[in-house]
Amino acid sequence: MGDQQEHFHIIKNGNIATAKGFQAGGLHCGLRKKKIDLGWVYSEVPAQAAGVYTTNSFQAAPLKVTQESIAKENQLQAVIVNSAIANACTGEQGLQDAYDMRKLFAETMGVEEHLAAVASTGLIGELLPMEKLQKGISQVNDQEHLGAEKFETAILTTDTKEKGIAIELEIDGETVTIGGAAKGSGMIHPNMATMLGFVTTDANISSNHLTDTLKAITNKSFNMITVDGDTSTNDMVLVLANGQAENKELTPDHKDWETFYEGLKFVCEYLAKEIARDGEGATRLVEVNVEGAFTDESATGIAKSIISSNLVKTAIHGADANWGRIITAIGYSGESLDPDKVSIYLGDILVVENGVPHPFDEEAAKEHLLEDEVKILAKLGDANGRATAWGCDLSYEYVRINASYRT
Amino acid sequence: MGDQQEHFHIIKNGNIATAKGFQAGGLHCGLRKKKIDLGWVYSEVPAQAAGVYTTNSFQAAPLKVTQESIAKENQLQAVIVNSAIANACTGEQGLQDAYDMRKLFAETMGVEEHLAAVASTGLIGELLPMEKLQKGISQVNDQEHLGAEKFETAILTTDTKEKGIAIELEIDGETVTIGGAAKGSGMIHPNMATMLGFVTTDANISSNHLTDTLKAITNKSFNMITVDGDTSTNDMVLVLANGQAENKELTPDHKDWETFYEGLKFVCEYLAKEIARDGEGATRLVEVNVEGAFTDESATGIAKSIISSNLVKTAIHGADANWGRIITAIGYSGESLDPDKVSIYLGDILVVENGVPHPFDEEAAKEHLLEDEVKILAKLGDANGRATAWGCDLSYEYVRINASYRT
Incomplete structure (x- = not known):
């Protein structure tokens, strides 16, 4: 158990796979020379999902595909992320590649396509080498690649360190966990930067309340950081809530709503601050x-x-x-x-x-x-x-x- | 004669004192260790005047005093500028100092107070050492301190070089000259930066047309440069038109209006580009x-x-x-x-x-x-x-x- 906060604990070594029913992993598929470059998050059951996306006019292909996925039923069960190449400004081929990436991943994980999300970060204007990606995706179920720390590493670009956290709180007497991971570094500025944030929780909450809450909290956390004033084409924050904690569904009328809200805010703020602290060349x-x-x-x-x-x-x-x-x-x-x-x-x-x-x-x-x-x-x-x-x-x-x- | 432009010539070694009836100078009064730090421009007769000023909420004291001067009759005859200390965020004492600076200068030049303008650039939050300024101002009529190049040097801060120009054009068959000087370097961003620009012309033009024209041209020149995105408390551009060229008064209906407009625009754009080129640390x-x-x-x-x-x-x-x-x-x-x-x-x-x-x-x-x-x-x-x-x-x-x- 970590620091005592008002209504929640920070879990020592907690991460994006700490909440019940979540797994994460990462592997090297060859987009970068040596570093792990492909990561994924998976929930045992479909999770309520919400996302916020870059305001940049040149929204990258994976963001379009992910928004389509969520639009279908407001649910996600699996997320795949590559670093090194942003798949932005890549035209129709890039969009097709993002669809293919989603399809391959969904098939491998055994989930419906609209329950899978894709994210990319890295260089703009280059096409994804789909053979390498395909080979990488075929290995995501290998036991050896499991581990949230691998996911945290896979999504980094010029970041100097991994960024993860999990906290524990009590709702309806049930223990609820909220965990997350993020990457940042350059092109960081309010209104979504070159940053990716992923939050998982086993809380039971409806997707519309999850969406409203994520938007409100993003405006006070991820949208309040800047490294250099540049807002990228690829930024997104996704939250998956799979309900495995079995609390009574959270709504703003729930007696523990504030506890959940403050907990989610804490996780987003923590990740946002870690991104700012690790800004390119930053020393403080x-x-x-x-x-x-x-x-x-x-x-x-x-x-x-x-x-x-x-x-x-x-x-x-x-x-x-x-x-x-x-x-x-x-x-x-x-x-x-x-x-x-x-x-x-x-x-x-x-x-x-x-x-x-x-x-x-x-x-x-x-x-x-x-x-x-x-x-x-x-x-x-x-x-x-x-x-x-x-x-x-x-x-x-x-x-x-x-x-x-x-x- | 310099480069041939469409309707005007660049005058070789032309400067802010090239137009008929203008003088400029600079001297060391001790605000800086060695560099010249006090400069002035003077017109033999009152000139029509127009100014544009920083949009920063913390407008420095000299800007308030200069705006008061111009508001009286839309005329100026003399401008004094110090570098090293911006006289910004200096409260009532700073405002009093700016008034005193104007008064001392106006008396020394033998012009009415409202025909004198003051400008400052440098550190924010420090009071002007008025004794040093007073001593400096008492010497502005000494022949040895005359020279536009001295003025150009006196107004610099971290700039690496002087910025001056003059052009010649023909209006009503009369030769009209437009000259200018500027300083820039840091805190340079659209909507007036830490920059000062001074333009003199012997053209005959009414102050209201001069004001409209300066605003329009500033939006396409000085307000289109950036060094670092920071807009300072002290920026201003002043134009003085003393009518000594004896052309028929310029209005937008004048057949040579376009020639004048393009000439003034060229001078402002030239100075703006020189500021950008000499931005702090800039190599191109x-x-x-x-x-x-x-x-x-x-x-x-x-x-x-x-x-x-x-x-x-x-x-x-x-x-x-x-x-x-x-x-x-x-x-x-x-x-x-x-x-x-x-x-x-x-x-x-x-x-x-x-x-x-x-x-x-x-x-x-x-x-x-x-x-x-x-x-x-x-x-x-x-x-x-x-x-x-x-x-x-x-x-x-x-x-x-x-x-x-x-x-």
Whole structure:
């Protein structure tokens, strides 16, 4: 058992296959030289399913196919994911390949096609080598490839580490588990980034409530992170709820609804923060809190403006308490605010009060900016709107990675 | 005489003091260790004046004072500019300092206060050392400090070079000159960046037409450049037209209106491009052209989205023909478009045709991406909207400069 949270426990070594009736695995099918590059998640029974997808106009082929699958009955039983190639901007051939990938996988797993989802991440504009994929898919039932940690590895691109979690909570006296895995790294920005998130739970919940909840939570978690302001063609978050915990069906009227909601939010927020922390070239996680805005929406716009600023991000990389750049980012957010009421904190240190500098200990500020988690708080003093966003610093390493990713 | 343009000549070594009746100068007053840090422009007679200002909510004190000056009679006769300290987020004391700076300068130049404008650029949140400024201002009439090149130097911050130009055109048979100077470097983004632009002309034109024209041209020049997406608190562009060329007053009905408009646009565009080319850490100028969008506004949004993408900018820095990042930036622009009609060129090289990859010579593309001016063209095929934006690559040097600017 991990940390005690209010209504749930983090399960030590918990992952996407911890909830009852779920399995996951990964193998190397040859899209990458050595690294595992094909992963899958499977539920023993069809699960209620919900998805959120990139807002990019160039939505990749696998997203179209997955949306079709879910549209049929709002259920999924199996998800397959490849890294290395995004199958985006690949025209009709790419769409056909995504259908074929789904078909092959569904047949191998023995599920109906519309119960299978596909996801891809990696280079844009290249066709999937279908022979390699086919060979890989034919092996997904081999015992040796099972293991959630293999799934976590298979979906990574330039990520430096696996991202997984599971928590346990009690609903109707039954133990319910929520687990998840994600990948991120570059092209990470609000409204779905180059990120994939997969969440599994054995909770019993209807798909329409699952869909509404996922959307609301995504807006406060995955959509509140940024690495570089680029929103990719391939992002999606899927949740599968297979009901194996046998709780009474969850609806907003259920007495334990809040517990479930907070638990799901915790898992999504955890994965989102792990993505931000592991942003390309990142050396620290940055959390921006905005309070006292006219509305929550306005606070969201301001938080995103700060977390997206290259100048704020390089200042943090240099551990320079350059609050002028934070003020500037607030000012160009396009949100309405009273400049003379704005106060800014770096960690606990007040650096701007009511729009003008407040004397502060530079050394103490520098120390905070060198911590693994840097916190910026902007108090606007206008009303009660609030929001939180996460991101990372901008380093030489980011430039190195991205000046040479493809070649 | 420089290059032959359609209706005007670039004047060799022309600058902000080339138009009849203008002078400029610069000196060291001690805001910076050694570099010249105080500059001014003066017209022998009051000039019609127009300004555009940052859209940042935290508008710096000098912008408020300058807007007050112009509001009085739409005229200016003298402009003073300091670098090193932005006089932004400095509260009431900062506003008083900006008024005092204007007053001291106006008295020294022998002009009425409302005919003087003030501008500042540099660190946010520090008060101007008024004694040093006062001493500097007292010397602005000394012959030794005259010279447009001194003005060009005085207004720079992290810029690596001076930015000036003048052109000559003919209106009513009279020779009219338009000159300008600018500074940029960091915090450069559409809607006025950390940039200052000053344009002088001896044309005879009414201030209301000058204002309308400046706004229209700024939207196609200074507001179409980006270095890092950050819009500063201090940006402004001022135009002074003193009428010394003695042409018949210019209005849109004047037979030579187009000539004047194109000339002013050329000067603003030239200065804007010079700012982009000299962006912090930049090694090349990037020009993005978007054609065939549903509207010009939509083309503008797409061009800005491409030019602002860190991933596009790092790919160009690495001379990597990674068009997937360009497609991605088009896709998340939020503008409506048909993804299946989009074609992309790097220089003359077609790399994407109707939404799917077009085979191309990687070496030739790399060669183009290594040129001093990189061109990206997106043809959308939807209608006739078009726009051009300018920016630069994103280098290690950008991170170095900005991780240590303040300390």
